[in-house]
Amino acid sequence: MPKSTTLDDTLRQYAVPGRFYVKQDNGRLKCYACGHYCAIPEGGRGICQVRYVEKGVMKVPHGYVAGLASDPIEKKPFYHVYPGSKALSFGMLGCDFHCAYCQNWTTSQALRHPEGPMPLYVISAQELVDLALRHNCRLITSTYNEPLITSEWALEIFKRGKEAGLQGSYVSNGNASPEILDILRPYVDFYKVDLKSFNPEHYLQLGGKLQTVLKTIELLKEKGFWVEIVTLVVPGFNDSEKELRQIAKFIASISPHIPWHITAFHPDFEMTEPEPTQASCLIHACQIGKAEGLHFCYAGNLAGATGDWENTRCPQCGETLVERMGFTILKNNLLNGHCPHCNEVIPGFWD
Template sequence: MSQTAWLSKELSSGKILCQACAQACKLDDGEYGICGVRRVEDGELKLLVYGLAAAVNVDPVEKKPMFHFLPKSRAFSVGTVGCNLSCKFCQNHEISQYSKENNHKIAGHELPPEQIVALAIENKCDSIAYTYNEPIVFFEYTYDTAKLAHEKGIKNIYVTSGYETKKAIDLLQPYIDGMNIDIKSFSDEFYKEICGARLKPVLEAVKYAHEKGIWVEITTLLISGKNDSDEEIRSIARFIADLDTSIPWHLSAFHPMYKMLDVERTPESTLLRAYKIGQEEGLKYLYVGNIDNEDHESTYCPSCKTRVIDRSGNIGQFVTNELDAEGTCPKCGYKLEGVWK
């Protein structure tokens, strides 16, 4: 399906500017954006994957990962083909890079916004997560779905690389309740060489989403020899802490994938080192991911250090939440930051 990608504008040159993401593609008739799913046709930008889902699942919200957002609840998860980045380590490259690697072919099955919301309700999901590929490339599809979901009392989550424009965040803000944003590195060179992007727009998006009152959690995939030095880890931790020490930081282990099959899996010791650095920089909520470590996947009250959310097994498999609907610690009364109801 194709529909007008209305987050765009015509320039005096006659080109069409896509205003969804920081790639800011300026396109002539017949040209595709970097994402591979936004194309100018007859002087109008079209979203080629509107209503076409390439991946659909019912997941624990912890799998997004969102650890301070309706714990133990279900998220109806949906994604399309296409991505505005080209990360060499992408775990979902089969769909994210599909259109670019298959001569701009589009794949997916019809799933309009109304049906997504209906399925979320049917599957007793408290939220809808736009995930698997980069949701900003199918912005109009996510916007229409999120607006309908909010009318039905369902929350919305963006799982994103953080390349949204301020204009896109402004439009999403009334309907997107949470975002898990990747900070893949604190090196612009890393972003350019490995992801086909830049660092600055990501940091700006993180700051702006937080300013707009959207609940933000950060994920960093630590890759041996690429972004795992003490200096770089500390720089990310300091950036988050300067913004808000209450922002959860997920530290995930890399495993060989896509175009980085020659890089070893991240050892647990690297994640625990990063966890310690995050603590030193004053972050309240730190988590390790892609390894089995219950002690470092659970949530502790920042005030009395009581374990208030216990997580074990596969992500979201076993979750015990001791907090009340306000996020209050049962032992000391501290209100933990997050979206609890």
């Protein structure tokens, strides 16, 4: 497999003309693949570093993956989408944020930190679909780096996937534009958003804006995507009672049915000071979510250490419906998407 040695090699070798931009009167090309709306001059790059302008055309990544695996869907995490199924998961390089605690930094931040070179694997959209089918995957997921910034490539794959009966999903930071969400909607069924904080200043540190992410969550629900939300709880960064309550309140105001995954941090990349998140902190956050009206709160990344907060329980009668241990489904008691005890409809996609 060819391996690129520099950022410039990588980008130019695997770049094609993009679609998600408009030409401005000043000659700059304004990109709307994500909420940054970069207006890029000739020879320049967007904040994500992977979309650039050459000879009046915006070039975008295409035809490679930097990460590829058949993952349990619980790893994305989607807990209300076909429990126990598999998602063919691929990632590319780059991100429009620069979170100091990124757990996928070798791919997402590879362009800002080329000291950790990543091998790239050249592959076609059809080969990815064929791999998904061969590995009995139910869906294809753009993940590991920010999918919005490589939406042309994801759509090419997802369109072929749809023809083969595969559904599409994004694992995203939620820094979307309304325009790109409209374009994605026919091909992306499931959308996971990281709601990383409720503090606008913290979001600026990470490279985004809180309001843009909140708006994305609102729009995703309005437009009919299935949405699950993750908050990675970092001690000293976003673990205050006040902030966790603000996050829970906001999600509940959009819909109490949105699953909220509260996951444990471990020191990584440039954030090595905070201690790993304790199970007690995740349990407390789940209790806050419940108290604020959310029906489905889950503790993640500490398998077996958080009581029954990995399980799906009926919001009506409390019956345990799906029992999990980490990414493994131990028991699924749902009957055609209903609670077997009180017949409550449980929102999600179930077999």
